[in-house]
Amino acid sequence: MSTYSNFNKSLEERFIKYAKIDTQSDPNSPTCPSTLKQKNLGRELVLELLEIGISDAEMDDNGYVYGTIPSNTDKQIPVIFFCSHMDTSPDSSGENVKPIIHDKYQGQDLILPDDPKIVIRIADHKDLKHQIGNDIITASGTTLLGADNKAGLAEIMEAASFFMKNPEVKHGTIKVLFTPDEEIGRGVDKVDLKKLGADFGYTIDGETLGSIEDETFSADGAVLKIYGVSTHPGFAKGKMESAIKILAEILNTLPKDTLTPEATHQKEGFIHPVSMHGQVEEAEAQFIIRDFTDEKLAEHGRFLEETVKQVLAEYPKSSYTLEIKAQYRNMKQVLDKHPKIVQYGIEAIERAGVAPKQQSIRGGTDGSRLSYMGLPCPNIFAGEHAFHSKQEWVSVQDMEKSVQTIINIACIWEEKG
Numbered sequence: 001m002s003t004y005s006n007f008n009k010s011l012e013e014r015f016i017k018y019a020k021i022d023t024q025s026d027p028n029s030p031t032c033p034s035t036l037k038q039k040n041l042g043r044e045l046v047l048e049l050l051e052i053g054i055s056d057a058e059m060d061d062n063g064y065v066y067g068t069i070p071s072n073t074d075k076q077i078p079v080i081f082f083c084s085h086m087d088t089s090p091d092s093s094g095e096n097v098k099p100i101i102h103d104k105y106q107g108q109d110l111i112l113p114d115d116p117k118i119v120i121r122i123a124d125h126k127d128l129k130h131q132i133g134n135d136i137i138t139a140s141g142t143t144l145l146g147a148d149n150k151a152g153l154a155e156i157m158e159a160a161s162f163f164m165k166n167p168e169v170k171h172g173t174i175k176v177l178f179t180p181d182e183e184i185g186r187g188v189d190k191v192d193l194k195k196l197g198a199d200f201g202y203t204i205d206g207e208t209l210g211s212i213e214d215e216t217f218s219a220d221g222a223v224l225k226i227y228g229v230s231t232h233p234g235f236a237k238g239k240m241e242s243a244i245k246i247l248a249e250i251l252n253t254l255p256k257d258t259l260t261p262e263a264t265h266q267k268e269g270f271i272h273p274v275s276m277h278g279q280v281e282e283a284e285a286q287f288i289i290r291d292f293t294d295e296k297l298a299e300h301g302r303f304l305e306e307t308v309k310q311v312l313a314e315y316p317k318s319s320y321t322l323e324i325k326a327q328y329r330n331m332k333q334v335l336d337k338h339p340k341i342v343q344y345g346i347e348a349i350e351r352a353g354v355a356p357k358q359q360s361i362r363g364g365t366d367g368s369r370l371s372y373m374g375l376p377c378p379n380i381f382a383g384e385h386a387f388h389s390k391q392e393w394v395s396v397q398d399m400e401k402s403v404q405t406i407i408n409i410a411c412i413w414e415e416k417g
Contacts, residue, residue, distance in 0.1 A: 004162050004404050011403065012137065012396050015154035016099045017044070019139075019146040024094040025087035025184045032190050033063035033087070033180035041086045041153075045178055048157060053164045054176070062190040065178035069163050069171070075417040077172025081201035082159070082406055083366055083377070084152030085182030088144060089388040098140035101396075105136045112141030112390070120391045127208055127385055128393075135396040147394035148387035152204035153178060155382060155399055159406040171410040172417065177201070179366055185327060187366040188373065198375060200341055202409060203367040206381035208357060209398045212345045213379040215332035215360040216368045217269070218297045222287040222304060222324045224250070229317045230281035241318045243283035247276060250311045251285065259300065267292050267360065271300050292330055292360065328364045331371035331378070338376045344416070345378055348408035352401045380405060 006012075021041045026034040033039065042059040049057030049067045057067035063086070071077065088094040102110060107129070110120040118141040122128045128136075139145040160176060163169060175198045179187045182205075206213055228243030251273055257263050264270050269291025276285040287304065291297045301324045308320050335342055342358070349356040367377030383398030 004158070004400070004407055006158070006396070006400050006403070010161075011154055011158050011399055012101065012135070014157055015137065015147075015150055015394070015399065018150040018153055019097050019099045022095045022097070023087050023146070024090055025181045027090060027184040032186065034184060034186070035087075038086050038180045039063050042178065042180070045086070045153065045157070049160065049176065052161045054160065060192065063180040064191055065176070066192075066195055067160070067176040069160055069174040069176070071171065071173040072167055073170045073172060073414050073417070075172070075414060077414055077417040078199040079173045079175060079197060080410065080413060081175035081177050081196060081198040081375075082156045083177040083179060083201055083203045083370070084156055084205060084382070085149045085179045085187050085366060086153065087180050087183050088146045088150075089148065089183045091388040092144040092390055093142065094144055094146055097143045097146055099145060100138050100140055102136040102138065105131050105134055107132055110136070110138055110393070112138060115141030115390070118390045120386070120393055125386060125391070125393070130209070131395050134398070136393055137396065138393045139390060141390060144388065144390060145392035145394065147382070147384035147392055149182065149205045149382060149384065151384050151394050151399055151402070152382040155204055155402045155406060158403045162403070162407055163410070169407070169411065170414045172414055174410055175201070182366050185364075188369045193373065193375070200338065200376040201367075201370065202345060202406075203365050203377055203379045204382050204402060204406065205365055206379045207384055209381055209383060209395075209401060210349055210354040211357045211359050211381040212342065212349060213359050213361045214335045214342045215292065216328070216330050216364045217290040217292060217362060218294055218330045219327040219364055220289040220297055220301060220324050221327050222289055222301065222322060224285045224287065224304075224308065225321045226250075226278070226283045227319045228281055228283070228315070230279070240280065241315045242280045243318065244278050244280060246311060246315055246318060247278060247283040247285055250308055251276075253307050253311055254304075259303070265362075269296055269300060271304055288327075289324070290362075294329065328368040329372055331368045331376070334371040334376050335378055341376050342378050344412045345380060345409060347412055348405045351408045352404040354401050354405075
């Protein structure tokens, strides 16, 4: 079997090309994609897919990119897909990204030239200790890099190119899916499952080398509105009940040592206020609620409401509404019913010469929702680190191992078909 080799540095060249295209998504935009500039990258990806021979490559009106690598085996193999997202996080600028390659990293702190205050310290980024001798790509200090998830895009594109150039490597039908707006939770809102035409897949959007993630948070969103009593402040004694102050008291009453992101890790969930605004008469806060089981998620929702009622007991003229909506659910509940999908992913990582790390995500992926749309979908490492920040970095050698893992996954499904 032919083995993938990045001999001409096409992998990092692809990645750097993608990183330079601003694709930041916008949570306040109602459109799909939320920013038209995401389509600039989508068009580039379609052109590249066509160039390597994927003749049905296209981008739809909503910014989703589709393509098919045809089967070259006589076996009846399930149709698998590989997915990465094109947008970058709203948390840090993605405009005028200047990627820098730090050749043969030797363990030093990386000072980024456009803002020397931004330093990627090996003491703070423990995975850098495993990168001695590797080539590290960073941004220049004023933007994020966009390895989340343009590393995944480049890796899938490299694997697609490999398959098209090496027809002797047997595989079933492979679908490619590139999505917009994953960073704002809308990554599969308008995906065309009929056009995708797959049985299951793998998102390429993980962090540490060798990681395969088959479990995510379950997630709810909550909107709390407080309705107070407004009067002229000069004549307010015994009358005014300020919605702003009531909301502040509720937030202050919530636990500080538990049930909050800054005090939890591993399998611990939380209630997290993400925005608030208001006036004396009415105030609103939005929350995200997270845990790994639906039961605990429901408990957190009840606890939030009990806290609201406890505080409002002191304000008899005021009232509230609390609306809690499901966002996504732990994909493990689906993947456990299809064990081969994760098992073959683990074997593919091992064949790439890497120790697999089966992990949980304290977050979600496109795969979380795709799993509940009938397409079981674990998450494979892309090598991205410190995402959503100006300290973001990725290792070229880790990216190469991700490409090999993608190729191995398709080959294993054909071998065992």
